[in-house]
Amino acid sequence: MEWRITCFLLAVFTLSLLVTTACERKSEPIGKHENSETLESLEVEEAHDSKIKIGFSMDTLEEERWLKDRDMFKQAVESLGAEVVIMTANGDAARQVHQAETLISEGIDLLVVVPNNAEAAAAIANKAQLSGIKVISYDRLVKNANIDLYISFDNELVGEMQARAITQLVPKGKYVYIGGASTDNNAHLFRKGVFNVLKPFIDRGDITVVYDQWTIDWLPSYAYANMEAALLANNNQIDAVIAANDATAGGVIEALAALGLAGKIPVAGQDADLAAAKRIVEGTQTMTVYKPIGRLTEVAAKLAVQLAKGETIEEARKINNGKIEVPSVLLTPIPVDKFNIDETIISDGFHSREDVYN
Numbered sequence: 001m002e003w004r005i006t007c008f009l010l011a012v013f014t015l016s017l018l019v020t021t022a023c024e025r026k027s028e029p030i031g032k033h034e035n036s037e038t039l040e041s042l043e044v045e046e047a048h049d050s051k052i053k054i055g056f057s058m059d060t061l062e063e064e065r066w067l068k069d070r071d072m073f074k075q076a077v078e079s080l081g082a083e084v085v086i087m088t089a090n091g092d093a094a095r096q097v098h099q100a101e102t103l104i105s106e107g108i109d110l111l112v113v114v115p116n117n118a119e120a121a122a123a124i125a126n127k128a129q130l131s132g133i134k135v136i137s138y139d140r141l142v143k144n145a146n147i148d149l150y151i152s153f154d155n156e157l158v159g160e161m162q163a164r165a166i167t168q169l170v171p172k173g174k175y176v177y178i179g180g181a182s183t184d185n186n187a188h189l190f191r192k193g194v195f196n197v198l199k200p201f202i203d204r205g206d207i208t209v210v211y212d213q214w215t216i217d218w219l220p221s222y223a224y225a226n227m228e229a230a231l232l233a234n235n236n237q238i239d240a241v242i243a244a245n246d247a248t249a250g251g252v253i254e255a256l257a258a259l260g261l262a263g264k265i266p267v268a269g270q271d272a273d274l275a276a277a278k279r280i281v282e283g284t285q286t287m288t289v290y291k292p293i294g295r296l297t298e299v300a301a302k303l304a305v306q307l308a309k310g311e312t313i314e315e316a317r318k319i320n321n322g323k324i325e326v327p328s329v330l331l332t333p334i335p336v337d338k339f340n341i342d343e344t345i346i347s348d349g350f351h352s353r354e355d356v357y358n
């Protein structure tokens with residue numbers, strides 16, 4: 001009896017083996033043999049490996065805009081068939097250097113960097129260059145180093161737009177300037193733009209800048225403290241404030257609110273943060289400057305992939321970074337106040353109407 005069961009089981013096993021082999025053979029393309037299958041999978045692996053890999057070294061995700069930069073840049077790079085590895089230094093210049101080293105050792109084809117510190121990031125550019133990796137300075141300029149491209153907005157124009165808007169409302173009086181982080185080249189450009197416009201007013205004696213300070217690491221708490229100091233030193237007699245971004249404008253407006261002055265003194269910011277857009281419709285912030293991040297990431301991704309492929313990029317515009325004339329792309333910012341908020345940041349989908357007005 002037992003040998004019959006064994007025979008039966010053996011028969012079933014052999015049959016199932018035959019069926020499986022037949023099925024496998026059936027799914028094989030005609031003319032293929034085992035070796036070509038191995039070859040094919042190798043080719044797939046190679047194709048995967050040859051995908052362009054971009055490293056994106058970010059300083060911070062503190063301000064709302066950087067989340068957009070991160071997500072939109074990733075999307076833009078991927079839509080071009082490349083991939084991106086992102087690291088964020090949380091406002092720490094030394095950590096950013098380490099992270100960039102990691103990216104370089106991971107075999108990226110090109111490095112896009114938003115420097116925490118314009119000068120310290122030269123070390124990043126030097127390391128990349130030694131490894132034959134091209135560098136794009138994104139939004140902020142890396143100073144005193146060989147970099148291949150700089151892509152940003154016209155940051156001097158950002159400051160000019162702020163000052164034009166505020167001088168139209170307040171052509172005479174006491175001004176406060178709350179700058180950004182002095183370690184960020186942009187902070188210098190924003191300030192330069194503001195003072196380009198204020199200069200004739202100052203020269204005529206119509207405007208006096210009674211307080212002018214940087215904000216360490218762009219922290220709103222420092223902007224709050226600076227504004228408090230400015231108010232105290234001037235017996236609360238301030239006529240207008242220009243802040244280097246919306247986060248610092250938020251600190252300024254909190255300090256004004258503590259004295260019941262929010263909405264009574266014009267305040268300018270930039271970035272078109274949602275909080276700032278809300279303050280504009282509420283009336284506590286006068287204006288912001290909108291920098292379409294989608295456009296920036298689109299251009300940056302396209303040029304990054306081209307450069308990584310070894311293509312040369314001809315940019316007529318050159319900006320001196322202290323070491324070389326860097327080929328540069330500067331996009332145009334847009335001033336936004338309560339009158340054009342709908343046809344700018346809302347119609348562009350940067351923020352929804354519900355989010356801004358609720």
Ligand code: BGC
Nearest residue numbers: 063139140184186218245271
């Ligand atoms: C950027 C601003 C940003 C600021 C703080 C600047 O370099 O241009 O958009 O608000 O950094 O992160």
